[in-house]
Each structure stands twice: as C-alpha cells, then as structure tokens.
Amino acid sequence: MLYIKAVQKSFDGFMAVNGANLSVDKGEIVAVIGPNGAGKTTLFSLITGQLKPDSGEIIFKNENIAGLPPYAICRKGISRSFQVVNIFNRLTVFENVQAAVLSHQKKVLNLFSPAKNMAVKETEELLESVGLTDKADSISGLLSHGDQKVLEMAIALGNRPELLILDEPTAGMSPEETAVSIDLIRRLSRELGLTILFCEHDIALVFSISHKIMVMQQGQTIIQGKPDEVRENKQVQEAYLGG
C-alpha cells in the first residue's frame, strides 16, 4: 500500500530525514520508532504532504505522491492525527466529527442552517466505532486528554482513509486511557481493515501491537521487519532493549 524509498529532507542543510525506507502492506499495523530527533514526525509530514521531500519516492497504491499538497494526499486515502491535539475546542464532539465527515463529502458544516442535520448517521456510526457516543454532546475542549486524542482519531476517520497515520497516539495518556487507545487501534485494524502507521515512545506497546516495526536513527532507516526480527537486531538491543 505504501512504499517509501530513499527519502531525504533537509532544513537549512541539516538532514532531518536522510534515506528513509519503509514498506507497509494493506491491513498492517506498522510502528516507526527511534530517539527524539530521529526524523519520525518529519517522515510522517513528508507522507501527508505537510512537507515536500528533497528526493526519494513515496508510492501510495502505485502512485508517487511525493510533493503533492496535503488535501490531495488526504483525498487519495491517507489521514493523520497529530502529536498535539488538533480539534475545534468550542464545538461538541459530534460537531467535530460531523465537520470532518462533511468535509470528506466536500460540504461545509454550518451550525446555523439545515446543514446542521447532514451526515448525522455517518457521524453517529463513527462515534460509536471509537466509543465516544455517550460524549457526543460534550464540548470538545472540556474532554479529558485521552478522549481528545480519541476524538482526533475519529476526525481522521471522517475522511474514510485507507491508511491512518498516528503521531504518538498515547502521548500524555494515563495507563487506563492508553489501554483504551490500544484496544481501539487493534479494532480499527481488525474490524475496518484499516492500515495503520504510527510512531510511539512506549517500546513495550510498540512490540505488543505492531505487525512490523521500522527503526530510525539520525534520519535513516536502520532496520524494518517483524517484531521478532527487530528485537534480535544488535543496534536495537543496545539502543532500546537494555543490550
């Protein structure tokens, strides 16, 4: 589904991504790990079009999407949630997701017109699938951090993506919230057949839910493979698994 080859991106001569390679098959949960500054977020921004690569290929469903603008990449089926929560704080949970669903249908949410009643069923289904039905009428800015991250996932799902990219989906969450999010990621993969690419600091979590893991260091891919293969890699053991 996604194939990244020799992608490079520099900022004022500093190579933030310096030869990243990654392949993601349909239906897989794939994690990108690496120390702070390894280039994970930059790589995700290159895939979703917030940044343009200097060189390399980003092939999504047999098409090179490198350098396309974010809206075009989103329309092709890639959605993203961010490390810092990105929601409309003053809208309700329902309205946030409804706005995403309507945007996917190329319509605009207008809270003071009949448009308010559009896409209700789709919105309700999405809220149900992420477990936010009972908070549909809550003001989004007042939700717990964990619920806001889940809401952000629901907004990303409003675009009906085939590939969902999550930047640190459990950052700042309590252990209970983390467990809910992990369960959600597994269900989205299993029940909706969604392909999920995420980066995450919690290594135990990464090894427990990923089908494949890619390790980045100083902008480069040092290994990608099944969790067992990655676990056996010497560099990975020294850096993450206590030798």
Ligand code: ADP
């Ligand atoms: P990670 O997500 O793995 O922590 P990042 O992709 O955020 O790493 O950053 C990789 C490197 O690129 C870091 O050294 C960071 O300071 C640098 N970097 C990221 N974005 C920019 C930018 N817009 N301008 C300059 N340097 C940047």
